[in-house]
Amino acid sequence: MKLPTFPAGEVWLVGAGPGDAGLLTLHAVNALGQADVVVYDALIGEDVLGYARDGAELVFLGKRGGQPSPKQSEITTRLISYAHDGKRVLRLKGGDPFMFGRGAEEVADLVAADIPFRVIPGITAGIGGLAYAGVAVTSRDVNSSVIFLTGHDQRGHSPDTVDWTATAKAGMIVMYMAMRNMAEIADKLIAGGRPSDDPVCVVANATTPDMQVLDTTLQRAAADIAACGICAPAIVSIGRGNLLRETLNWCGA
Numbered sequence: 717m718k719l720p721t722f723p724a725g726e727v728w729l730v731g732a733g734p735g736d737a738g739l740l741t742l743h744a745v746n747a748l749g750q751a752d753v754v755v756y757d758a759l760i761g762e763d764v765l766g767y768a769r770d771g772a773e774l775v776f777l778g779k780r781g782g783q784p785s786p787k788q789s790e791i792t793t794r795l796i797s798y799a800h801d802g803k804r805v806l807r808l809k810g811g812d813p814f815m816f817g818r819g820a821e822e823v824a825d826l827v828a829a830d831i832p833f834r835v836i837p838g839i840t841a842g843i844g845g846l847a848y849a850g851v852a853v854t855s856r857d858v859n860s861s862v863i864f865l866t867g868h869d870q871r872g873h874s875p876d877t878v879d880w881t882a883t884a885k886a887g888m889i890v891m892y893m894a895m896r897n898m899a900e901i902a903d904k905l906i907a908g909g910r911p912s913d914d915p916v917c918v919v920a921n922a923t924t925p926d927m928q929v930l931d932t933t934l935q936r937a938a939a940d941i942a943a944c945g946i947c948a949p950a951i952v953s954i955g956r957g958n959l960l961r962e963t964l965n966w967c968g969a
């Protein structure tokens with residue numbers, strides 16, 4: 717199969733998957749092998765960066781050690797300026813660039829600046845990361861719908877724009893960035909009709925050697941998270957589909 721050549725002056729927005737470098741796509745590896753500069757996010761591991769070609773410039777632009785994240789405008793200004801310098805610019809993002817990754821905003825800025833681009837999707841943590849814990853986000857007899865949502869808005873609260881009663885009806889609820897607001901979210905879902913004993917699975921650092929899994933219930937989730945010290949980055953899945961872990965848990969986490 718002939719994979720595409722990376723033209724100078726283009727920006728490719730690439731999903732790196734949730735951590736395990738084996739989950740990179742052929743397109744991602746092909747792009748990493750050609751890029752002149754790789755601008756990467758906080759959740760990108762060294763194994764993944766190891767696929768960058770020798771001599772590529774690796775630029776970290778993410779949130780580090782409690783520092784505020786760089787502004788979106790700062791990131792796109794850098795991408796555009798590298799492209800104007802005639803570089804092959806690879807913007808590497810954890811998981812999938814369009815799943816809570818602000819990929820759409822970055823692309824919009826590239827379009828506005830007339831920079832040619834390509835998007836290479838990645839495996840998102842909310843599907844692939846859960847699969848490493850034996851959680852199938854859909855399964856015919858147990859859950860026939862799944863909803864993906866972020867657990868915090870720009871102010872850091874649980875998002876107001878979510879219809880919690882409608883969300884409570886989904887077969888499976890898969891949440892990103894939800895750890896800090898778990899108590900508030902659980903209250904809203906229970907008020908919206910979700911059973912308080914609904915199974916919850918928290919998967920931290922999914923697919924990496926540091927992966928940790930906590931099985932709990934909606935009512936107990938926030939307290940159990942605090943008690944066992946499991947921390948972000950983590951995916952929280954809510955629903956009876958989590959019970960399938962008993963049979964599907966192939967990595968024993």
Ligand code: SAH
Pocket residue numbers: 733734735759809810811812813814815816817839840841842845891892893894919920921922923924948949950951
């Ligand atoms: N674009 C990414 C999500 C970015 S938002 C994707 O598609 O996966 C960042 C959040 O993603 C984290 O706070 C966490 O909720 C989740 N996440 C990303 N990588 C993860 C991992 N390896 N394990 C668990 N959660 C992860």
